[in-house]
Amino acid sequence: MTATDVQLPSAPPRAARVATWLYFGLNGFAVGMWVVHIPSIEQKTGITHSTLGLLLLVLGGAAFIGMQVAGPLVDKLGQRRLVPAAGILLGIALAGPGLATNWWTLGLTLILVGFGNGSIDVGMNAQAVVVERGYPRPIMAAFHAMWSIGGAIAAVIGAATLRADVPTEVTLALSGLLCIAIALAASRFLLEATVPDEEDADDGAPREKPPAKLVWALGALAFGLMLSEGVANDWAALHFRDILDTSVSTAAFAYGAFAVAMTVGRFLTDRVAAVVGPAAIVRWGAAMAAVGLTLVIVVPWVPVALVGWAIFGLGLAGGVPQLFTAAGNLDPRSSGALMARVVGLGYVGLLAGPALIGGLAHWMPLNIAFILPVVLCVLTFFGGPILKRAPANR
Incomplete structure (x- = not known):
C-alpha cells in the first residue's frame, strides 16, 4: 500500500x-x-x-x-x-x-x-x-x-x-x-476513511510528512483567490454606484453577474479539471479573473463592466476547490489539520480583502484599488504549478 x-x-x-x-x-x-x-x-x-x-x-x-x-x-x-x-x-x-x-x-x-x-x-x-x-x-x-x-x-x-x-x-x-x-x-451517510498505518508502505519505511512549505504555498494561493472573491462580494455593487454612477437597482446586477457566473463555473469546473488537471484550473482561472477585473478597472461602460464582473467570477470559480482537494490529499492521517491551515488562510483573505480595498479607496478611486486583486490573480497564475507537487487525488 x-x-x-x-x-x-x-x-x-x-x-x-x-x-x-x-x-x-x-x-x-x-x-x-x-x-x-x-x-x-x-x-x-x-x-x-x-x-x-x-x-x-x-x-x-x-x-x-x-x-x-x-x-x-x-x-x-x-x-x-x-x-x-x-x-x-x-x-x-x-x-x-x-x-x-x-x-x-x-x-x-x-x-x-x-x-x-x-x-x-x-x-x-x-x-x-x-x-x-x-x-x-x-x-x-x-x-x-x-x-x-x-x-x-x-x-x-x-x-x-x-x-x-x-x-x-x-x-x-x-x-x-x-x-x-x-x-x-x-x-448516517457520511464516510469515514481508513488510512494506512505509519509503516504500511511497501518498503516498510515510515511515511513522510508533507513539506510545510507546500502546505503554506497552497494556503497563500487560497488567500489570494479568496481575497479577490471577498472584494467582489463587498465592492462590486459599490463600484457600479460610485464609479459608473448607476442607480442602486442597477448596481445590484454587478454582484449578481459575479455570483451567477461563479456558481455556474463551479458546476462546470469538475468536468474541465478531469481533462486539464487542477494546476491548469488554478492558473488559467486566475488569468481569466485578472482579465475580467482589468475590464472592470479600465472600461467605464456598464455593459462591459457587467461582462468583466462575470468573467471575474467564472475565473475564480474553480481555483479554491482544487486547492482544498490538494491540501486534503497531502496526508490522509492529518487531512483535517492540513485543510484547517489552507482553509483558514483562505478565510483570512476573504475577510481582509474588503477591508484592504476600503483602506485603499481613501487614497485612490475605487476601480484603481482593484489593481490589488488583479496582482494577486497574476501571482496565482505563476504560483499555480505548485499543485503538480501535491499527490494525485486518486
Whole structure:
C-alpha cells in the first residue's frame, strides 16, 4: 500500500455525495440567513455601523479559531462525528442573533455562529475530499456550488419573510431547526476513511510528512483567490454606484453577474479539471479573473463592466476547490489539520480583502484599488504549478 492509499468502497459513494451536498447547502443557507437579517438585527440591537464592523471581526475571528480546533478533531474523532456536531452547533447558534438585544449579547451569539461556521467549513471540506476519492473524476467544485445555492435559497426565503414582517427571531430559530434536522438526517451517510498505518508502505519505511512549505504555498494561493472573491462580494455593487454612477437597482446586477457566473463555473469546473488537471484550473482561472477585473478597472461602460464582473467570477470559480482537494490529499492521517491551515488562510483573505480595498479607496478611486486583486490573480497564475507537487487525488 502506498503512502496515499485510502480504503474506500469500490462503487462510487453516491449517498455520501448527496449528504455532503446537503452539508454544503446547509452552511451556505445558514450564512445567508444571517447576512440577510443583518440590517434588522442592527436596528433591533441599536448598534452603530462601526460597532457592527467590530462584531463582524469577532465573528470572523471565531470562525478562524473554529477551523483550527475542528481540523485536528476531524482526524482524531472522525468525520462522521465532527461534521454533524458542527452542523448542529451552527443550527443552534443561528437562533442567537435574533434574540440579541444589545451589542454584547449579539457579540456572544456571533462567537458561537463563527465557531460553528468555521468548524463545519473544515469538516465538510474534509468529507468532500474523502467522497471524491471514491469517484474516477473530480467532484469538489460542485460541492462549493451547493454552498452558493444554499446562500441563494436563504436570500429568497429571507426576503420573503422580511416582506411578510415575520419576526427575525422566529425566522432564524426556524432556520436553525432546519439546519439541525438536515445535519442529523445526512449524518448516517457520511464516510469515514481508513488510512494506512505509519509503516504500511511497501518498503516498510515510515511515511513522510508533507513539506510545510507546500502546505503554506497552497494556503497563500487560497488567500489570494479568496481575497479577490471577498472584494467582489463587498465592492462590486459599490463600484457600479460610485464609479459608473448607476442607480442602486442597477448596481445590484454587478454582484449578481459575479455570483451567477461563479456558481455556474463551479458546476462546470469538475468536468474541465478531469481533462486539464487542477494546476491548469488554478492558473488559467486566475488569468481569466485578472482579465475580467482589468475590464472592470479600465472600461467605464456598464455593459462591459457587467461582462468583466462575470468573467471575474467564472475565473475564480474553480481555483479554491482544487486547492482544498490538494491540501486534503497531502496526508490522509492529518487531512483535517492540513485543510484547517489552507482553509483558514483562505478565510483570512476573504475577510481582509474588503477591508484592504476600503483602506485603499481613501487614497485612490475605487476601480484603481482593484489593481490589488488583479496582482494577486497574476501571482496565482505563476504560483499555480505548485499543485503538480501535491499527490494525485486518486
